Amino acid sequence: MERREIEIFLTVAEELHFGRSAERLHVSVAMVSKTIKKLERSVGAALFDRTSRRVALTPIGRRLYDDVGPAHQRILDGFERAVAAGRGVDGVVRAGFLGTAVAQFVLRVAEVFQARHPACQVRIQESRYADGTGLLHDDVVDVLLIAAAGSGPDLAASPVLFREPPVLAVSARHPFARRDAVSVEDLARDKVLRPRGIPDELDALSVPASTPGGRPIERGMEFGTVQEMFALVGAGRGIFPVPRHASLYDSRPDVVYVPMPDGPPFEWRLVWRAAAETNRIRAFCEAAADLVAEDGSPFPAA
Known part of the structure; x- marks a missing residue:
């Protein structure tokens, strides 16, 4: 079944009327009828009882609706959440760090970020040397501050934020x-x-x-x-x-x-999974770059 066929079937099952279904989907009544007949041939049984006065689901049609409807809605909800996360700066940014002093810098970035985007929270997660970039690949954090460019073509990195001897x-x-x-x-x-x-x-x-x-x-x-x-x-x-x-x-x-x-020198950057890049991550990187541009290196000279 193609996506459009699923939508037509579910709409007819809800409206129980070919004309209203066609109007709701912005297609012709002939398209609705043709699609339902194609689905019934694929299933091998009637999905609707149709007369000149009424349309009703058959037992097989009802079972198909009960099975497919919730799954289809979950797919739609998932895409809606993904679009919202990709376009908006809300929700949560999970930021990883290594070491107490680096945590202090990440917390300062979080303050700047949340002042700009109060609808988005920042949660910090301590990393270990042994973790490498594993926290990113395991989806434990969204962005990680490390003194390296990252490893692998699947990772993206910010420009160097600051350098340390x-x-x-x-x-x-x-x-x-x-x-x-x-x-x-x-x-x-x-x-x-x-x-x-x-x-x-x-x-x-x-x-x-x-x-x-x-x-x-x-x-x-x-x-x-x-x-x-x-x-x-x-x-x-x-x-x-x-x-x-x-x-x-x-x-x-x-x-x-x-x-x-x-x-x-140690060159500190923010890295993240390229495939998981969102507006939240970009905004967090901007906050970090702006903070360094204003204050310089977060660590005073020894």
């Missing part, structure tokens, strides 16, 4: 802890921890496979959360480059942050 997190007992700075070349002198579940192309943005001098960078233990990473670093199990704001917001007695001037 890297610092190297090392144990307070590590020889690097007494230095004013380290370089990417120094990464070959210890084991660099590896975030669990992060695709290689994203991991390589902050930790290349080798140093500029060609020395291989050995990888150490895996971690799934920020706190796991800091615990391993503090215990001397490895080192790991992090955004500079960690030295301000993640102070620990067992971890020291050493500037890494030649390290690649």
